[in-house]
């Protein structure tokens with residue numbers, strides 16, 4: 058289906074209004090002898106057909122051409138991103154969405170039914186908010202968050218209603234490293250699906266599909282696009298599974314990405330391995346620096362020997378990522394003073410962009426009680442550092458001078474500290490976000 062119609066052949070001169078719409082040729086017409094190295098950005102939300110038959114072939118799935126950006130046929134720039142992501146992940150197929158949360162909720166809507174049960178690892182509280190505020194009350198899906206990281210912790214809590222196990226690795230912001238292989242095997246023996254959110258680990262550090270997982274959902278907003286300039290998400294897996302979502306909920310829920318954000322992500326992806334290597338290097342150096350600092354109570358970074366799952370991380374990962382969690386002896390007050398005194402490092406949410414950003418536990422869990430924060434592994438004095446791409450020495454120098462400003466005599470609150478090894482489940486409170 059190449060475009061062959063000559064729009065000027067209307068048997069009479071066409072008006073200026075029509076010319077303004079139809080005249081001229083696009084920059085990527087067939088006459089070009091060479092192609093651009095940068096992917097063309099197709100902003101078109103709708104694509105025209107030559108014939109009714111072409112249209113019908115497209116709508117019934119018999120033709121590979123784009124038709125509508127929100128629809129199953131998508132848009133050429135977005136489709137290129139989808140195939141590139143599938144290749145990066147060594148997977149058969151990918152579907153791109155308007156945000157990471159869009160990917161997670163589209164996949165949940167597709168596969169979950171009333172009465173199903175889901176197990177999560179202790180992680181990102183946006184997902185628990187999605188479950189507690191939307192999926193559970195509106196769809197009647199039960200869920201539990203597993204505090205442990207080993208196969209026995211999950212095995213003890215599966216039931217015959219458990220439809221899927223959803224695992225975030227590394228968990229944000231606790232940086233737990235779950236036993237992906239063991240949990241996947243146990244789940245598959247019971248016919249339970251395994252989904253992984255590898256946004257924090259990235260496909261550079263972790264080859265998630267080598268562990269047999271069924272689906273990856275991730276945020277493109279972070280390391281994959283990498284420049285803090287676009288929002289997006291992806292669902293990646295077998296063609297059968299991805300097509301089930303594409304032809305099922307995807308177009309109805311309406312979570313298409315903007316072509317411009319897809320284009321920015323394609324540009325960002327080109328440097329992903331280089332950027333991740335620098336994030337890994339900077340975070341390792343900062344984590345080691347913080348671990349030796351007298352005002353720091355503990356540091357959580359999978360690349361440190363002190364991390365409880367360090368050995369597991371070494372066997373699974375080729376790098377330990379750009380996120381660090383640590384706690385200051387002086388509690389939240391100390392964390393606030395440190396953050397307010399940073400010059401080079403910024404205060405802000407999100408991660409995976411060139412700029413180093415810090416968010417304290419008080420900021421992340423601003424709407425949770427102290428005890429709930431502790432249950433999430435985010436006690437008094439907690440700081441999440443999303444380490445960027447700056448020169449390592451500059452990051453350490455700024456952190457050093459900011460910590461110098463923290464008074465020695467602050468002591469924080471010791472109650473509510475999480476035990477080193479947590480077991481069982483917990484149900485984070487439903488939090489009203491608005």
Ligand SMILES: Cc1ncc(COP(=O)(O)O)c(C=O)c1O
Nearest residue numbers: 156157158181229256276278289
């Ligand atoms: C691990 C993880 N997954 C998914 C998301 C959601 O991504 P987005 O902000 O693109 O919706 C986030 C956001 O912070 C995240 O940290």
